[in-house]
Amino acid sequence: MGTLTDPLQYGFMQRALLEVVLMGIVTGAIGTYVVLRGLSFIGDALSHAIFPGVVIAFLLDRSIFVGALAFGALTSVGIGVIARSQRVREDSAIGVLFAGSFALGIVLISSTRNFTRDLASFLFGNVLGVSESDLILSAVIGVVVLATLILLHPQLMAASFDRLAAQAMGLPVFALDLLLLVLISLTIVVSLRAVGNILVVAMLVTPPATARLFTDRLPQTMALSALLGAAAGVTGLYISYYHDVATGGTIVLVATAVFLVAWVFSPNHGVLGARVFRRPLMVTEPEAQVVLESPGIRSHEG
Amino acid sequence: MTVPAQNSGQAANSAAADHDSCLVLRDVAVAYGRKVVLREVFADIRRGQVVGIIGPNGSGKSTLLKAIVGLVPLLSGKITLFGRSVSGLKDRIAYVPQRELVDWEFPVTVFDVAMMGRLPSIGWLRRPRKQDVEAVEDALDRVGMLAYRSDQIGRLSGGQQQRVFIARALAQDAEVYLLDEPMTGIDSATQEVILRIIDELRAEGRIILLATHDLASASCACDCLCCVNQRMVSYGPTLETYTPEVMEQTYGGLPVIMLNRPGAGLRDAHARDAHTHAHEGHSHTHDGHTH
Numbered sequence: 001m002g003t004l005t006d007p008l009q010y011g012f013m014q015r016a017l018l019e020v021v022l023m024g025i026v027t028g029a030i031g032t033y034v035v036l037r038g039l040s041f042i043g044d045a046l047s048h049a050i051f052p053g054v055v056i057a058f059l060l061d062r063s064i065f066v067g068a069l070a071f072g073a074l075t076s077v078g079i080g081v082i083a084r085s086q087r088v089r090e091d092s093a094i095g096v097l098f099a100g101s102f103a104l105g106i107v108l109i110s111s112t113r114n115f116t117r118d119l120a121s122f123l124f125g126n127v128l129g130v131s132e133s134d135l136i137l138s139a140v141i142g143v144v145v146l147a148t149l150i151l152l153h154p155q156l157m158a159a160s161f162d163r164l165a166a167q168a169m170g171l172p173v174f175a176l177d178l179l180l181l182v183l184i185s186l187t188i189v190v191s192l193r194a195v196g197n198i199l200v201v202a203m204l205v206t207p208p209a210t211a212r213l214f215t216d217r218l219p220q221t222m223a224l225s226a227l228l229g230a231a232a233g234v235t236g237l238y239i240s241y242y243h244d245v246a247t248g249g250t251i252v253l254v255a256t257a258v259f260l261v262a263w264v265f266s267p268n269h270g271v272l273g274a275r276v277f278r279r280p281l282m283v284t285e286p287e288a289q290v291v292l293e294s295p296g297i298r299s300h301e302g
Numbered sequence: 303m304t305v306p307a308q309n310s311g312q313a314a315n316s317a318a319a320d321h322d323s324c325l326v327l328r329d330v331a332v333a334y335g336r337k338v339v340l341r342e343v344f345a346d347i348r349r350g351q352v353v354g355i356i357g358p359n360g361s362g363k364s365t366l367l368k369a370i371v372g373l374v375p376l377l378s379g380k381i382t383l384f385g386r387s388v389s390g391l392k393d394r395i396a397y398v399p400q401r402e403l404v405d406w407e408f409p410v411t412v413f414d415v416a417m418m419g420r421l422p423s424i425g426w427l428r429r430p431r432k433q434d435v436e437a438v439e440d441a442l443d444r445v446g447m448l449a450y451r452s453d454q455i456g457r458l459s460g461g462q463q464q465r466v467f468i469a470r471a472l473a474q475d476a477e478v479y480l481l482d483e484p485m486t487g488i489d490s491a492t493q494e495v496i497l498r499i500i501d502e503l504r505a506e507g508r509i510i511l512l513a514t515h516d517l518a519s520a521s522c523a524c525d526c527l528c529c530v531n532q533r534m535v536s537y538g539p540t541l542e543t544y545t546p547e548v549m550e551q552t553y554g555g556l557p558v559i560m561l562n563r564p565g566a567g568l569r570d571a572h573a574r575d576a577h578t579h580a581h582e583g584h585s586h587t588h589d590g591h592t593h
Contacts, residue, residue: 036408154417155421155426158418158421161404161415164368164373166421167372168372170392212409215409216411216454217410217454218408218410220409
């Protein structure tokens with residue numbers, strides 16, 4: 001056990017451990033919606049869009065959450081307005097604005113004396129430098145995000161599964177979309193310290209995509225995804241400690257490796273696993289589809 | 303026997319009290335951007351009436367349903383339910399969209415989907431009550447899907463998925479049911495279930511609108527037909543609208559094979575309803591909104 005406990009004699013490692021666990025849980029949970037709603041590109045865009053906000057807040061010594069949210073909102077509105085003109089498609093508008101926003105952040109931070117070090121810590125994370133106040137802020141934001149996901153679970157699920165029917169019932173689907181974007185922005189800010197700006201999207205996408213291979217219900221998917229995110233964070237942290245490599249990159253690599261293994265071997269949806277553990281009535285199998293289509297077949301089963 | 307004339311005699315004799323028990327569409331027009339896709343829709347639909355919306359592809363059938371439930375804004379006209387604007391009565395209208403529009407790989411169970419129909423009555427930040435669970439179980443039972451309550455929705459056949467969608471609408475316990483192509487690409491067992499549910503809803507005094515390109519089932523299941531092709535061509539009792547002339551106008555000269563001509567094998571309910579309509583005159587196909 002020494003291998004696991006030795007690093008924890010240092011305060012910075014204790015804080016780093018808590019930070020990656022928090023980050024893994026929150027990104028895993030909210031990332032489930034990113035994956036199910038096909039928001040990977042939006043998530044990537046948001047993480048870049050908030051960059052100048054984070055930099056300005058850093059330069060002015062203000063809360064990076066406020067700066068990040070302000071720029072997240074600003075860019076989202078900008079995308080909406082530009083995409084309204086018929087000549088520019090929405091994905092082009094997103095591409096233009098998030099790259100431009102990111103460039104603004106780089107120019108701004110290049111004015112500081114410790115340019116290279118500061119830029120690197122924003123882009124790739126610096127989890128070993130997490131302070132106690134960083135940790136408290138992450139915990140508060142994490143609780144807010146998770147509580148919102150739990151309290152509004154029925155509405156978020158209905159709006160994500162069948163948007164038209166949800167809207168027809170009177171659910172405010174646009175407000176729920178906006179809320180989801182705000183929650184994603186908050187989560188990205190929480191993750192900046194651990195994995196940095198560039199790799200945040202991996203934590204939003206990889207653990208949920210992995211969890212999706214094993215589960216068929218939304219709460220289970222979110223729980224497993226949060227667990228996988230936290231586990232990847234802890235494993236990555238220890239590997240990076242003992243091998244002296246970049247923490248953020250290692251965490252994402254661990255998550256990616258887990259996904260690849262799961263993709264090959266998962267009993268439900270994996271490419272290899274589905275053959276080995278093939279279950280009757282799997283819709284992914286063409287011949288099973290035909291069986292399913294014939295009415296009444298299930299009633300003979302049991 | 304022509305298309306409804308614009309601004310033709312506006313239901314002058316209709317009593318306001320009558321409208322308080324109806325879903326009323328008054329000169330409804332819908333546009334996507336600058337393109338007007340549907341116009342001149344007039345209809346008064348009473349409780350216990352089943353109205354089939356028929357017309358060729360792209361004629362505005364789905365658009366009309368979406369307009370009623372507020373998914374697309376009206377260019378002009380008015381839609382009221384029981385004398386009130388439908389915009390404030392969304393929870394009283396159950397909408398069953400086309401199956402193709404949903405991500406069936408989404409990790410939800412049959413029970414989860416049916417429970418979504420209870421959301422308007424449960425409200426925000428509350429857990430389902432006992433009566434919500436009972437309503438969902440009852441709805442699933444009515445469509446024969448209670449045994450599948452824990453199955454992921456994507457593992458079902460198309461017909462079974464459609465039944466779960468119907469169950470979600472039943473769980474909502476609405477006054478108006480809007481079904482968009484419920485009979486498309488499903489097995490015959492499910493078709494029978496849907497036809498039975500429509501009959502039950504009619505008997506309970508609900509209002510049912512059914513968009514379909516299946517003329518045979520529409521003429522058989524519906525009391526009235528609303529024939530559209532970019533605009534309303536005709537509205538009236540099935541007996542009077544399901545004629546070669548109206549079909550010719552609706553489908554613009556496309557060959558239409560008419561099975562189940564009215565009179566042959568129509569159910570009692572339709573015959574009864576057609577009679578109750580008779581006194582309202584035979585000019586429905588002319589101006590489409592006599593009552």
